[in-house]
Amino acid sequence: MCTTCGCNAGEVKLDGQTVHDHAGSDGRVYRHAHADAHDHSHPHPHGLLHLGRGETHAHAPGLSPARVVRIERDILARNNGHAAENRGLLQARGILGLNLVSSPGSGKTTLLVRTLRALPAHTPVAVIEGDQQTANDAERIRATGTPAIQINTGKGCHLDAQMVGQALQRLVLPEGGLLFIENVGNLVCPAAFDLGEAAKVVILSVTEGEDKPLKYPDMFRAARLLLLNKCDLLPHLDFDVALAIENALRINPELAIIRVSAVSGEGLDDWLGWLARERASLTARQNTSVIEAA
Amino acid sequence: MSLAENVLQIIEQAAQEQGFGRVRTVVLEIGQLAAVEPEAMRFCFAAVMAGSIAEGAALEMVTAPGAGWCLQCAASVPLTEQPGACPRCGGFRVRVTGGAELRVKELLVE
Ligand SMILES: Nc1nc2c(ncn2[C@@H]2O[C@H](COP(=O)(O)OP(=O)(O)O)[C@@H](O)[C@H]2O)c(=O)[nH]1
Ligand SMILES: [Mg+2]
Ligand SMILES: [Zn+2]
Ligand SMILES: [Zn+2]
Numbered sequence: 336m337c338t339t340c341g342c343n344a345g346e347v348k349l350d351g352q353t354v355h356d357h358a359g360s361d362g363r364v365y366r367h368a369h370a371d372a373h374d375h376s377h378p379h380p381h382g383l384l385h386l387g388r389g390e391t392h393a394h395a396p397g398l399s400p401a402r403v404v405r406i407e408r409d410i411l412a413r414n415n416g417h418a419a420e421n422r423g424l425l426q427a428r429g430i431l432g433l434n435l436v437s438s439p440g441s442g443k444t445t446l447l448v449r450t451l452r453a454l455p456a457h458t459p460v461a462v463i464e465g466d467q468q469t470a471n472d473a474e475r476i477r478a479t480g481t482p483a484i485q486i487n488t489g490k491g492c493h494l495d496a497q498m499v500g501q502a503l504q505r506l507v508l509p510e511g512g513l514l515f516i517e518n519v520g521n522l523v524c525p526a527a528f529d530l531g532e533a534a535k536v537v538i539l540s541v542t543e544g545e546d547k548p549l550k551y552p553d554m555f556r557a558a559r560l561l562l563l564n565k566c567d568l569l570p571h572l573d574f575d576v577a578l579a580i581e582n583a584l585r586i587n588p589e590l591a592i593i594r595v596s597a598v599s600g601e602g603l604d605d606w607l608g609w610l611a612r613e614r615a616s617l618t619a620r621q622n623t624s625v626i627e628a629a
Numbered sequence: 630m631s632l633a634e635n636v637l638q639i640i641e642q643a644a645q646e647q648g649f650g651r652v653r654t655v656v657l658e659i660g661q662l663a664a665v666e667p668e669a670m671r672f673c674f675a676a677v678m679a680g681s682i683a684e685g686a687a688l689e690m691v692t693a694p695g696a697g698w699c700l701q702c703a704a705s706v707p708l709t710e711q712p713g714a715c716p717r718c719g720g721f722r723v724r725v726t727g728g729a730e731l732r733v734k735e736l737l738v739e
Contacts, residue, residue, distance in 0.1 A: 585721040
């Protein structure tokens with residue numbers, strides 16, 4: 336259970352509380368948890384608020400000081416504001432920022448290390464590492480000679496845009512180059528938190544289930560590229576690559592997919608090619624906006 | 630920052646702007662296809678609201694219906710789940726266009 340952001344699938348049982356859905360007259364589905372069992376009829380004729388047993392309805396003037404306040408504010412607005420700042424900073428410096436997401440152990444760090452070693456010499460690059468507790472991953476990255484900053488999220492199961500913004504202030508920015516952000520191993524919450532990246536890259540290893548895209552659709556929908564990792568192990572497994580790809584495309588018909596192995600180096604050229612194309616289109620967009628601004 | 634903490638921040642800001650002191654009920658709009666598990670949100674909500682002006686507030690979640698654009702049919706279609714098949718052609722080439730909402734909708738305050 337994710338007690339931090341409340342966006343993880345709940346193993347939590349709500350003792351004594353019944354949760355039920357029912358459709359209202361406006362076609363929406365109303366979901367309540369009731370601390371005590373009681374009957375009520377739906378739809379609620381007085382708008383969205385269902386006041387529950389024993390409460391005076393707010394719109395009955397004079398009976399109660401209570402009133403309904405319309406808010407209509409996006410819960411992620413604050414994070415999105417920080418993300419927009421990060422995105423602006425990265426764009427201004429011509430940096431392609433990528434948010435790498437996967438379950439724990441899919442091979443994000445191993446793949447990053449291999450990628451950093453294979454990138455053309457003198458490519459400006461930096462890494463932000465997210466992990467709940469340890470600094471191991473940042474050390475693995477620094478061993479390649481690449482600057483890295485570790486963010487420990489403690490109990491938090493995802494990076495947020497504010498954390499990344501703080502890391503960006505302390506990092507020597509790789510002008511005109513690449514910024515890799517390795518997110519906390521978790522396919523649920525990171526889908527909802529924009530960090531200001533140009534794209535999310537989701538990593539799925541062939542030691543996981545082919546149905547992962549179906550179980551974590553939000554993440555596969557949010558990603559632009561899927562790296563199917565650990566393909567060196569395929570001869571030893573009965574993982575169905577075609578099925579995994581079919582499932583991923585079912586969730587996100589526009590997802591690009593590259594088979595790779597961080598161990599054998601299979602598919603690395605395709606991945607480097609994808610990176611080069613993304614960098615080129617970023618530069619092209621930048622030039623266009625410079626011309627437009629002129 | 631967690632989602633429930635963001636909810637509290639929005640509530641506290643609204644309290645300053647609109648001058649109310651207590652929140653009895655919080656209505657969230659959560660898209661049917663949003664990455665939010667209502668039970669998990671409920672669990673976090675109580676913990677995060679403790680000690681605030683919304684301590685003990687009831688939480689109501691209104692689900693915004695899912696909708697998609699079917700590439701095959703070139704039409705808007707309702708979606709109830711992810712992955713969702715197009716109800717017209719049965720295909721899965723459907724891009725989500727609605728149901729990702731995550732909003733504080735309204736409050737009952739005093
Ligand atoms: N066979 C094989 N093992 C891999 C590959 N990529 C990563 N691993 C192993 O998977 C484990 C987890 O890798 P790591 O990079 O730490 O995963 P992360 O949690 O996503 O950063 C390590 O033992 C790696 O050696 C791969 O392509 N093939
Ligand atoms: Mg790692
Ligand atoms: Zn979470
Ligand atoms: Zn269709």
